[in-house]
Amino acid sequence: MTPPGADGGDTGRGGATGAGPATPGTEGFTALLEDSAEDLYEHAPCGYLSTLLDGEIARINTTLLGWLGLTREEVVGRMRFSDLLTVGGRLYHETHFAPLLRMQGEVSGVALELRRADGGRLPVLVTSGVKKGSDGQHLLIRTTVFDARERRAYENELLRARREAEEAAATAERERESTERERRRLREVLATLQRSLLPPSLPSVPNLEAAAHYHTASPDHLGGDFYDLFPLGEGRWGFFLGDVCGKGPEAAAVTSLIRYTLRAAVLHEPDAVGALHVLNGVLYERGAGGDPRHCTVIAGSLSPLDTDGDGIPGAYSIRFAGGGHPPALLLRSDGGAEYLPTPGGVLVGVLPDPRFVGTEVTLRAGDTLLLYTDGLTEARVGPESSRYGERALLTFAENLAPARAHHLVDVATALLGTFDPGADDDTALLALGVPPHHPQAPGTPT
Amino acid sequence: MDVRRRNNVVITGRPDGPVVMPAHGFGCDQNMWRLMVPALAERYRVVLFDYVGSGRSDLASWNPERYASLDGYARDVLEICEELDLRDVIFVGHSVSAMIGVRAVARAPHLFSELVMVAPSPRYLDDPGTGYRGGFTEADIEELLDALDSNYLGWSAAMAPVIMGNPGRPELGEELTESFCATDPTIARVFARTTFLSDTRDELPGLRVPTLILECERDPIAPREVGAHVHAAIPGSTLVTLEATGHCPHLSAPEATAGAILSFLRERGR
Amino acid sequence: MTELITGIRRIRNGTILAVRGELDFHSAELFHRTLRELTHNPGEVLVIDLDGLEFCDSSGITGFITARHRAVDAGARVALVNVPAHTARVLSIMGLDGILPAHPTVEAALDDGVRPTGTTGA
Numbered sequence: 093m094t095p096p097g098a099d100g101g102d103t104g105r106g107g108a109t110g111a112g113p114a115t116p117g118t119e120g121f122t123a124l125l126e127d128s129a130e131d132l133y134e135h136a137p138c139g140y141l142s143t144l145l146d147g148e149i150a151r152i153n154t155t156l157l158g159w160l161g162l163t164r165e166e167v168v169g170r171m172r173f174s175d176l177l178t179v180g181g182r183l184y185h186e187t188h189f190a191p192l193l194r195m196q197g198e199v200s201g202v203a204l205e206l207r208r209a210d211g212g213r214l215p216v217l218v219t220s221g222v223k224k225g226s227d228g229q230h231l232l233i234r235t236t237v238f239d240a241r242e243r244r245a246y247e248n249e250l251l252r253a254r255r256e257a258e259e260a261a262a263t264a265e266r267e268r269e270s271t272e273r274e275r276r277r278l279r280e281v282l283a284t285l286q287r288s289l290l291p292p293s294l295p296s297v298p299n300l301e302a303a304a305h306y307h308t309a310s311p312d313h314l315g316g317d318f319y320d321l322f323p324l325g326e327g328r329w330g331f332f333l334g335d336v337c338g339k340g341p342e343a344a345a346v347t348s349l350i351r352y353t354l355r356a357a358v359l360h361e362p363d364a365v366g367a368l369h370v371l372n373g374v375l376y377e378r379g380a381g382g383d384p385r386h387c388t389v390i391a392g393s394l395s396p397l398d399t400d401g402d403g404i405p406g407a408y409s410i411r412f413a414g415g416g417h418p419p420a421l422l423l424r425s426d427g428g429a430e431y432l433p434t435p436g437g438v439l440v441g442v443l444p445d446p447r448f449v450g451t452e453v454t455l456r457a458g459d460t461l462l463l464y465t466d467g468l469t470e471a472r473v474g475p476e477s478s479r480y481g482e483r484a485l486l487t488f489a490e491n492l493a494p495a496r497a498h499h500l501v502d503v504a505t506a507l508l509g510t511f512d513p514g515a516d517d518d519t520a521l522l523a524l525g526v527p528p529h530h531p532q533a534p535g536t537p538t
Numbered sequence: 539m540d541v542r543r544r545n546n547v548v549i550t551g552r553p554d555g556p557v558v559m560p561a562h563g564f565g566c567d568q569n570m571w572r573l574m575v576p577a578l579a580e581r582y583r584v585v586l587f588d589y590v591g592s593g594r595s596d597l598a599s600w601n602p603e604r605y606a607s608l609d610g611y612a613r614d615v616l617e618i619c620e621e622l623d624l625r626d627v628i629f630v631g632h633s634v635s636a637m638i639g640v641r642a643v644a645r646a647p648h649l650f651s652e653l654v655m656v657a658p659s660p661r662y663l664d665d666p667g668t669g670y671r672g673g674f675t676e677a678d679i680e681e682l683l684d685a686l687d688s689n690y691l692g693w694s695a696a697m698a699p700v701i702m703g704n705p706g707r708p709e710l711g712e713e714l715t716e717s718f719c720a721t722d723p724t725i726a727r728v729f730a731r732t733t734f735l736s737d738t739r740d741e742l743p744g745l746r747v748p749t750l751i752l753e754c755e756r757d758p759i760a761p762r763e764v765g766a767h768v769h770a771a772i773p774g775s776t777l778v779t780l781e782a783t784g785h786c787p788h789l790s791a792p793e794a795t796a797g798a799i800l801s802f803l804r805e806r807g808r
Numbered sequence: 809m810t811e812l813i814t815g816i817r818r819i820r821n822g823t824i825l826a827v828r829g830e831l832d833f834h835s836a837e838l839f840h841r842t843l844r845e846l847t848h849n850p851g852e853v854l855v856i857d858l859d860g861l862e863f864c865d866s867s868g869i870t871g872f873i874t875a876r877h878r879a880v881d882a883g884a885r886v887a888l889v890n891v892p893a894h895t896a897r898v899l900s901i902m903g904l905d906g907i908l909p910a911h912p913t914v915e916a917a918l919d920d921g922v923r924p925t926g927t928t929g930a
Contacts, residue, residue: 145790146756146783172783174758179674180681183734184689186759186785187565187633194789195569203688205681215688247688313833316866337866339833384874388866388902416902438903442873446903466898470865479894517865 139237161209215244315518334389375441425458429489460525467519563633567593831868850883859890
């Protein structure tokens with residue numbers, strides 16, 4: 093397409109003829125040539141009006157009259173610019189638009205609404221300028237009016253979106269706070285519940301040192317590990333440590349059941365194997381009801397010995413049985429360490445008539461027995477997420493032995509702290525040790 | 539904070555002259571008086587200011603509770619008088635500021651000698667209960683708030699260079715015009731509501747300060763019916779009707795407005 | 809973490825349930841849903857193929873036990889194949905290697921059933 097006036101400057105303005113013969117395909121060019129300033133004013137795609145300084149409308153174009161639905165006779169000399177506005181718009185005009193125009197001589201892009209004859213409204217953008225005489229005297233005001241329906245719809249959408257975003261942000265903040273409160277409350281409840289599954293403190297046992305630690309992997313989940321140490325009468329003590337399969341509230345409920353069942357069973361059954369059979373019966377029966385729950389456990393009893401066989405007093409005989417649980421670890425007073433397996437013991441609660449195996453060991457002065465759950469041996473360590481494992485635990489024990497109960501638990505707790513924090517298995521530790529024997533000073537009879 | 543800075547106090551005119559304190563209305567700031575100040579400055583000490591939240595006042599001093607009542611704005615006036623130790627003040631209030639002046643005079647009558655009301659209205663809303671016609675309904679005020687909102691969006695783009703602190707446009711004049719009328723939309727909404735929902739009619743009869751009421755012949759905001767109401771309500775007041783259109787005679791007819799004020803003050807020996 | 813994937817394939821005399829990824833407290837629910845989709849006929853074998861099982865904690869072991877109970881209740885039996893060393897060790901510690909017998913291959917697991925003396929527990 094040939095640019096209008098490409099070869100003739102602005103000769104076409106005002107409809108001058110003779111700028112050259114019209115060739116086919118240049119109808120647009122011809123139409124431009126024939127366009128008059130007057131026609132452009134009247135039918136421009138925007139509204140024009142001129143007012144006296146007091147706002148009285150002196151001239152208005154056909155486009156704007158069409159938008160308003162008014163005739164020239166109704167408007168010119170009869171109405172002021174502010175009469176075309178909504179009442180709110182008139183207030184805005186008087187308090188902002190008119191003073192600005194007076195002060196600056198022009199105002200541009202102000203959003204207002206026109207009132208149409210049919211009662212409808214037309215959002216517009218208004219630009220006004222003051223025409224000044226040669227001496228700077230204000231003569232009249234020229235105003236252009238643009239149809240802003242789409243722009244206003246878009247702006248309203250923006251405003252609405254901004255309000256909604258502000259409300260949504262406020263709501264989200266409230267919900268976040270509420271969720272955070274709820275979460276804190278839940279954690280407190282969980283912590284309380286978890287504590288209720290463990291002895292508040294270990295009892296004081298004559299000539300025995302006992303220490304325990306419970307490592308909670310996640311404050312949002314109840315762990316299923318448990319332990320206890322309790323009197324059986326006549327100087328004997330019962331103990332157990334275990335791990336319920338699974339976690340959460342159901343596991344906690346089973347943990348509670350296990351704890352009370354085992355306390356009673358260890359007290360009343362003649363040996364640990366019998367106690368595990370009682371527990372197995374309870375869990376298996378519960379599982380048959382559709383809620384299969386199992387646990388691994390080591391349970392047993394401590395009986396004081398007059399001497400340890402070598403004539404050193406203060407030893408304990410420990411008899412215990414295991415059901416599917418990692419073997420207990422014995423740290424000897426001479427610096428050795430060994431596992432005490434209970435082979436063949438099966439996960440408690442799985443089979444109607446399982447086999448459990450008991451074992452017996454003498455805990456001499458300086459010996460310490462460590463019971464633990466698999467959170468310790470199964471913890472992921474190293475770059476390949478390999479497991480810490482029983483071999484590493486044995487090496488750890490050999491390097492540490494001999495160790496008294498509290499020290500052993502402290503060091504093992506520190507070891508847990510070095511493991512991958514992503515590991516989400518709880519860990520329970522229970523150490524039972526006989527204090528080292530310190531021979532009396534020479535010459536003092538024992 | 540220092541009241542002078544807080545309210546952008548500007549003092550001009552004859553230092554030993556009587557104090558004239560022009561107060562702007564809703565919408566703009568002390569620049570509204572620009573065309574009239576020269577006529578006043580010859581004889582009077584002119585104390586100009588912006589209400590907190592308007593013009594170049596300290597926006598950080600604004601709070602929605604204080605400025606949700608005309609009394610909050612009246613406190614601005616009294617605090618300026620106190621800070622500058624002004625006495626026998628001739629208070630000139632435009633539009634809503636006329637009623638702010640009424641409240642300031644009621645609280646500290648000893649500070650003021652005359653009150654000039656330019657296009658005043660004690661209540662903008664109609665009151666069907668008493669037959670009072672302010673000219674507006676609450677729906678109209680909501681429309682105004684919408685207009686404020688939609689123009690804030692439009693203006694935010696226009697104001698961007700100012701907000702960004704464009705160093706390429708240091709001309710003082712432009713800076714002045716751009717700050718003129720461009721207030722924070724939240725503050726503008728509060729001022730609009732406070733202005734257009736206020737009602738000071740009950741305080742008019744108690745006014746004991748000589749009062750000049752200036753109204754425009756054709757004022758879309760404060761029609762002559764309202765001017766007549768104010769005149770009737772204030773004992774001994776003078777009503778002058780200006781041959782002017784619009785709500786801002788100090789802009790559209792500054793000479794006539796200044797002339798009416800000056801002759802009123804001369805007659806009173808000020 | 810590798811997500812758990814389970815797959816079911818019917819074979820002539822049983823079902824192969826393949827388990828890949830990490831079977832723990834969080835993923836055990838998927839495993840149990842998969843189990844509920846399985847049906848067993850008397851004499852059939854449920855082969856649980858653990859090739860690709862990267863992690864299995866006590867929740868996973870509970871899942872295997874549940875699978876085993878469901879199979880046994882229907883007169884079928886269960887066999888594990890491709891058991892990772894770590895899981896084999898856990899099963900051994902828990903005393904479950906008797907009731908969840910492990911086989912090197914699917915064929916071996918299927919063959920085991922035809923022998924007159926199975927090693928299934930109960």
